[in-house]
Structure formats: C-alpha cells, structure tokens
Amino acid sequence: xxxxxxxxxxxxxxxxALDMAAAIARKSNAKVHLLNVVEAxxxxxxxxxxxxxxxxxxxxxxxxxxxxxxxxKFATMAEEGKYADIKLDGLVEVxxxxxxxxxxxxxxxxxxxxxxxxxTSGGMEEFFVGSNTEKVVRRAKCxxxxxxxPVDISGIKNIAFATNFRDDYSVLIEQLVNLQKLFDATxxxxxxxxxxxxxxDRYYKKAMKEFVEKYRLENYTMxxxxxxxxxxxxxxxxxxxxxxxxxxxxxGRTGLGRLLSSSIAEDIVNHAKRPVWxxxx
Numbered sequence: 531x532x533x534x535x536x537x538x539x540x541x542x543x544x545x546x547a548l549d550m551a552a553a554i555a556r557k558s559n560a561k562v563h564l565l566n567v568v569e570a571x572x573x574x575x576x577x578x579x580x581x582x583x584x585x586x587x588x589x590x591x592x593x594x595x596x597x598x599x600x601x602x603k604f605a606t607m608a609e610e611g612k613y614a615d616i617k618l619d620g621l622v623e624v625x626x627x628x629x630x631x632x633x634x635x636x637x638x639x640x641x642x643x644x645x646x647x648x649x650t651s652g653g654m655e656e657f658f659v660g661s662n663t664e665k666v667v668r669r670a671k672c673x674x675x676x677x678x679x680p681v682d683i684s685g686i687k688n689i690a691f692a693t694n695f696r697d698d699y700s701v702l703i704e705q706l707v708n709l710q711k712l713f714d715a716t717x718x719x720x721x722x723x724x725x726x727x728x729x730x731d732r733y734y735k736k737a738m739k740e741f742v743e744k745y746r747l748e749n750y751t752m753x754x755x756x757x758x759x760x761x762x763x764x765x766x767x768x769x770x771x772x773x774x775x776x777x778x779x780x781x782g783r784t785g786l787g788r789l790l791s792s793s794i795a796e797d798i799v800n801h802a803k804r805p806v807w808x809x810x811x
Contacts, residue, residue, distance in 0.1 A: 597622055688774050
C-alpha cells in the first residue's frame, strides 16, 4: 500500500478517518492525501481553464472565503504536528465531491480511501449522503474503508467477510489478504442464507471447499448464517463473533446478485457500528 486518500469536511468523523489512515500509513509507509472539496454555488460554471464563474458577486466572495478557510485548516493541522511522522498533503478542490474523489484516485494511484461517516444520522454532508454514498462505496476503483468512531488498528484481529462463494473474487481476495496481513487478522467468511435464496448444507460444504482451494486462503473460518434480509445477517454475524471490521464486495451497477442488492452495501455502511471495508468486483 503506497497511497491513501481521506476525503474530509473537517468533522469529527473525518478526523477519525484521518487518524486511522495515519495509523495505516505508519505501518505501511504510505502517503496520505487529505482532500476537501468546496462545492460551488448553484448556477456556477467552469471555463476552459477550470476557473469557476458564479452569477452573484456575493456568492463569489463566500466561495473564496470557503476555499481559504479550508487551506487555513490544513495549515493549522500541519502546525500542530500530530501527523508530522507521516507523508501527508492537503488538497482543496472545487466542484462535485465524487468527481474529485474519483479523479484523485486515478491521478494519485490511490490504494485505499478512508472516509468518516455518522451513518443514518448524517455527517460528511458533502461526501457521504445519498447518491455520494452509493457512488463512492460502489464505484470507487480501489477499496473504501468507512469509519464512525475512533479506531485503534492494533485491535483489528477479526474481519467478517461477506461472500456468496460464487462470484469471481480474484482481485478482491488479493486486496483483502493484503489488509489481513497488515493487521495480522483472521478472516471469518460468511454467507447469509435467507428463505428466498436458500441453499442446502451440501451446497455450502462443496462451495466452501472449492472457494478455499481456488484462493488458497490462510488463517480463516467459514460460516453460514441464517437470517433475512442479508444485510442484517452480515451485521449480526459480525456482532456475534465480535468482529473488528466488516469486509464485502459490490458490483458498481447491479449489486452482488443474491448477496448484495443495490442498497445492501450502503445499508451496512450506514448501520454497522464497525469499520466497513468495501471493494468493487
């Protein structure tokens, strides 16, 4: 892991995300990009040079003040020295949050996005509400880790990984194993068995055996959890085993078939108390 991105609105949750990203960076010697996106007022446009044009002069003044305020917060953060032992830089962009997150991921070859969220109660208003939640979690080209509270990464030893044992997890498993090694953790794989998509014990035994043989996993357990709907089963399983993190894959457009519908990843991010790691299959 070489590069970590932390979108921020300078809220407490964003600080929790930055603290976790910094801790990961210390273990992996990664660089951290802290990104704040200032959304231009309604009716604004951009010229060929990327400069913003606003219909109202007062909007322009307010917009400039917001940009300068963000730069000032980055400067204060640097002066405090809390993150002096890691490679950290602050980026202030103008426009739509997801577009700039996506662009930054590509331009800086980001390996992990760490975001703070308050879940259903709000928070990260410019970054993690409504369609932005879905876009970042389900469409980012790299893993996304969401946190709600302060996290001590030295305590991450058990990761609940939701899987249907059927999709192609080749790239995801590679990413997940890297995470597992970073934390020296055990992966607890779980498939949620629901009445509408019931599978027999015989099916699961065969599917689990083939899954492990295909991906050559180490330090793992395999589990089937009966519940309905799937998102509840994933969250309850994580609670039952006292998992320190939940991991799951998602398709960018159609969801994970029987495992993940279009809203399950978002529901888990919103409702799980634990950090949630997602990766687009």
